[in-house]
Amino acid sequence: MVTLKRLKIKGFRAYMEDKEFIFDNPVILLFGDNGTGKSSTLNAIEWCLFGNDCIGAKSAIRERIDWEIPNRNLGSSADIYVELELEDENTDAYKILRRWISKTKDELRITLLDGQSLEGQNAGEKLAQLLKSSFRDFLTMVYQHQEVIRAILTQEPRERNDAIDRLLGLSDYRNILTGIETGKLQTKQKKMCGDFDSFTREIDVALRTQEGNLKDKRGKASKKGLKENQLSEKGALEIASKVKGELQKLGLESGLSVVDLQVPEQWTDLYEFQEIADGEIKRFRSEMPDVKKQEDLFKRRGEITALKQQYQQTEKDYNRVKSKFDVKEKESDKLRREVRELENKIKEKEKQLSEASAKGAVITKALGYLQLEGIDKNVCPVCETEKPDLLDHVEREWTEKYEKLVGTVEDELDAFKNRQNEINTWFEEYNRIKRSFEDGYRRVVEVRKEIGKALGREITTEDDPDVILNNALDGVNKGLEVLEEAVKSKQERLDGISSLMGKMQLIADILSSEEKKRIVEQIQESSEYLRMEELRDEMAILVDDVDKIKIAISEASYEAAEQKVAAAGEAIDNYFRRIANHPAITKIEFSVSVDSRTARNSYEFKDQNGKYLTPTLNQGGLNALALSIFLGMTSLKGENQPFGFVMLDDPSQSSGSGYKEKLVEVLDEVLDKRMVILSSTDKELQELVLSKITKAKTKYTFSDWIPERGPEVKKE
Amino acid sequence: MNHRENVQGKIIGDGNELDRRKDLWIKIDNAYEHGGEDAIKSVLIKISDSITEEFDKLLKQLREKL
Numbered sequence: 001m002v003t004l005k006r007l008k009i010k011g012f013r014a015y016m017e018d019k020e021f022i023f024d025n026p027v028i029l030l031f032g033d034n035g036t037g038k039s040s041t042l043n044a045i046e047w048c049l050f051g052n053d054c055i056g057a058k059s060a061i062r063e064r065i066d067w068e069i070p071n072r073n074l075g076s077s078a079d080i081y082v083e084l085e086l087e088d089e090n091t092d093a094y095k096i097l098r099r100w101i102s103k104t105k106d107e108l109r110i111t112l113l114d115g116q117s118l119e120g121q122n123a124g125e126k127l128a129q130l131l132k133s134s135f136r137d138f139l140t141m142v143y144q145h146q147e148v149i150r151a152i153l154t155q156e157p158r159e160r161n162d163a164i165d166r167l168l169g170l171s172d173y174r175n176i177l178t179g180i181e182t183g184k185l186q187t188k189q190k191k192m193c194g195d196f197d198s199f200t201r202e203i204d205v206a207l208r209t210q211e212g213n214l215k216d217k218r219g220k221a222s223k224k225g226l227k228e229n230q231l232s233e234k235g236a237l238e239i240a241s242k243v244k245g246e247l248q249k250l251g252l253e254s255g256l257s258v259v260d261l262q263v264p265e266q267w268t269d270l271y272e273f274q275e276i277a278d279g280e281i282k283r284f285r286s287e288m289p290d291v292k293k294q295e296d297l298f299k300r301r302g303e304i305t306a307l308k309q310q311y312q313q314t315e316k317d318y319n320r321v322k323s324k325f326d327v328k329e330k331e332s333d334k335l336r337r338e339v340r341e342l343e344n345k346i347k348e349k350e351k352q353l354s355e356a357s358a359k360g361a362v363i364t365k366a367l368g369y370l371q372l373e374g375i376d377k378n379v380c381p382v383c384e385t386e387k388p389d390l391l392d393h394v395e396r397e398w399t400e401k402y403e404k405l406v407g408t409v410e411d412e413l414d415a416f417k418n419r420q421n422e423i424n425t426w427f428e429e430y431n432r433i434k435r436s437f438e439d440g441y442r443r444v445v446e447v448r449k450e451i452g453k454a455l456g457r458e459i460t461t462e463d464d465p466d467v468i469l470n471n472a473l474d475g476v477n478k479g480l481e482v483l484e485e486a487v488k489s490k491q492e493r494l495d496g497i498s499s500l501m502g503k504m505q506l507i508a509d510i511l512s513s514e515e516k517k518r519i520v521e522q523i524q525e526s527s528e529y530l531r532m533e534e535l536r537d538e539m540a541i542l543v544d545d546v547d548k549i550k551i552a553i554s555e556a557s558y559e560a561a562e563q564k565v566a567a568a569g570e571a572i573d574n575y576f577r578r579i580a581n582h583p584a585i586t587k588i589e590f591s592v593s594v595d596s597r598t599a600r601n602s603y604e605f606k607d608q609n610g611k612y613l614t615p616t617l618n619q620g621g622l623n624a625l626a627l628s629i630f631l632g633m634t635s636l637k638g639e640n641q642p643f644g645f646v647m648l649d650d651p652s653q654s655s656g657s658g659y660k661e662k663l664v665e666v667l668d669e670v671l672d673k674r675m676v677i678l679s680s681t682d683k684e685l686q687e688l689v690l691s692k693i694t695k696a697k698t699k700y701t702f703s704d705w706i707p708e709r710g711p712e713v714k715k716e
Numbered sequence: 717m718n719h720r721e722n723v724q725g726k727i728i729g730d731g732n733e734l735d736r737r738k739d740l741w742i743k744i745d746n747a748y749e750h751g752g753e754d755a756i757k758s759v760l761i762k763i764s765d766s767i768t769e770e771f772d773k774l775l776k777q778l779r780e781k782l
Contacts, residue, residue, distance in 0.1 A: 539768070
């Protein structure tokens with residue numbers, strides 16, 4: 001159990017300059033108005049012991065979410081620390097110094113009795129060993145923080161039971177159970193069993209698959225005529241030997257070399273043998289002499305057939321264009337003669353037209369002259385003889401005779417020229433057909449030369465290439481007929497060898513499946529599988545052992561709780577009835593049971609009639625009950641109560657004089673077991689403490705807090 | 717009697733089983749003494765991992781064979 005001896009604070013929250021507090025009496029009273037630094041003093045003790053666990057969201061105290069440690073009026077390089085001297089149950093002294101570095105970092109140093117200093121993680125571990133409590137434990141066992149205490153009464157059952165376990169000093173049991181549960185052993189066991197079962201099923205499936213494969217393959221082997229006694233390594237190797245023999249024989253007969261095919265000694269090498277043998281069969285099929293001859297003849301046949309088709313097409317095209325040309329040729333002489341006649345006629349008409357045009361030019365000029373203003377229209381402009389109505393006469397003659405004559409000549413000329421164009425067009429077509437005819441003839445000659453070259457003879461104009469080609473084709477076909485039989489028989493032999501290979505492969509597959517099946521069967525007898533079973537069982541044993549330990553923890557916790565409830569229950573009942581003085585509640589029943597679901601202690605507070613207390617109490621009653629529980633628990637002695645002091649922060653707020661008197665009475669009793677650090681603004685309470693409490697007191701008065709200095713603290 | 721002894725006295729089992737469970741309890745409690753709930757978790761994970769890691773390794777080997 002640790003007790004406080006001395007406290008030094010600098011720069012922490014309300015504090016600017018350093019201040020020291022000596023805990024030299026059982027009662028330490030911190031008295032002053034609100035905002036003078038009393039709560040900061042208590043908080044400094046918390047922070048020194050628990051660091052950042054007591055601020056921010058970690059603390060689970062709403063008002064501490066945005067808490068600041070450094071005093072706001074200090075500069076950024078100011079020294080901020082809290083130093084606490086403690087003494088344990090062996091009166092060994094420890095000096096704990098925590099220095100603030102930043103919002104997330106502080107430095108911890110512990111100086112031991114022998115002068116040795118521990119820092120950092122080592123200091124943290126030593127402090128944890130010394131306190132044996134978390135901040136949450138501290139809040140419920142030492143520091144009567146309203147929000148936390150109220151939670152005991154109003155929170156969900158789990159949180160309430162958790163808090164009471166701590167108050168009773170039983171948090172170790174609860175914490176250990178929680179620690180065990182976070183190990184999640186059952187989850188791991190479940191996974192292991194699941195994996196094991198799944199694997200066992202996989203083995204089963206693999207076995208059945210192999211059995212199915214084997215049945216299927218044996219069926220195929222039977223259909224291929226393989227007997228049961230052949231489905232062995234010996235059977236497969238015998239077939240391999242046969243394959244080798246057949247290939248060698250065929251190779252000799254065909255004049256082909258055979259690769260040195262080694263019959264393997266084990267069936268596992270058959271796949272390689274098969275690959276080589278397959279290659280030989282393929283080679284034989286393409287390189288056999290008769291096959292080569294056959295291929296050549298096929299090629300020859302193809303050539304001759306193509307030449308025949310080409311010749312026939314060329315002849316057809318030539319004949320078609322020749323018949324067209326013949327028709328044209330017949331007409332051409334006649335048309336040539338007509339062309340010559342037309343040329344003469346056209347010349348003649350053009351001459352007529354020219355003469356008419358010249359005459360017409362003269363007449364036009366004369367008309368033009370006669371139509372002029374001031375000219376005598378009845379006098380001939382050439383011989384100047386008078387001719388009555390000369391202009392009218394000339395105009396009439398021009399219109400009736402001349403223009404008509406010229407029109408006729410022009411029409412005839414146009415007709416002759418049109419006919420000339422028609423005949424020219426005809427001759428263009430004639431020339432085109434003639435060229436096609438000549439090309440066709442040339443192609444025929446070329447094809448004949450090609451045929452002659454292909455057949456190795458000259459094809460003259462007296463030869464019929466079609467017949468000659470047919471004869472050549474017949475010769476090739478006869479040759480093919482002869483070869484077909486020979487090739488067919490050799491191919492059949494090769495097919496026979498392939499069939500043997502198929503059987504050999506099937507046997508090899510069967511042997512392979514049997515081997516796989518054996519491997520699968522052996523898995524469940526293997527040392528690895530057996531070891532897996534052992535490990536699975538080991539895990540089951542571990543989980544069972546841990547379950548038994550959990551039961552033991554639960555039972556031990558319950559037993560200890562029962563004893564403490566029996567011990568504290570009386571104190572709580574006593575304190576509550578004295579502090580609250582509730583007319584309807586004459587007794588509090590404080591009981592514990594084990595929650596069958598969580599295996600943890602479950603606590604209840606009931607009145608004398610067995611009814612739950614909390615629904616019927618008002619604010620004052622709840623405060624009184626919370627304080628009674630807190631003080632009743634802290635009155636318990638034992639090694640599970642690591643702190644030798646309690647801290648009360650304004651316990652009498654909103655309470656009447658009667659309440660305060662009773663409270664002081666109760667505190668006097670608590671002081672038999674614990675130092676009490678009491679912070680209050682209440683003058684009445686202060687007077688009662690100073691006058692009624694029978695233990696020695698030290699009073700620190702807080703006043704005149706100013707930003708530049710912090711609180712003014714006087715010790716009395 | 718502290719919590720260690722209290723719990724130890726409540727652990728049931730026969731012969732080797734009991735000794736084994738008591739040893740395990742001491743391991744758990746030692747871990748708690750040194751490092752709290754997290755240390756318990758670490759110890760149990762270490763013990764169980766020594767089983768599951770070997771198991772997983774064997775399972776992988778056998779699956780490859782299969």
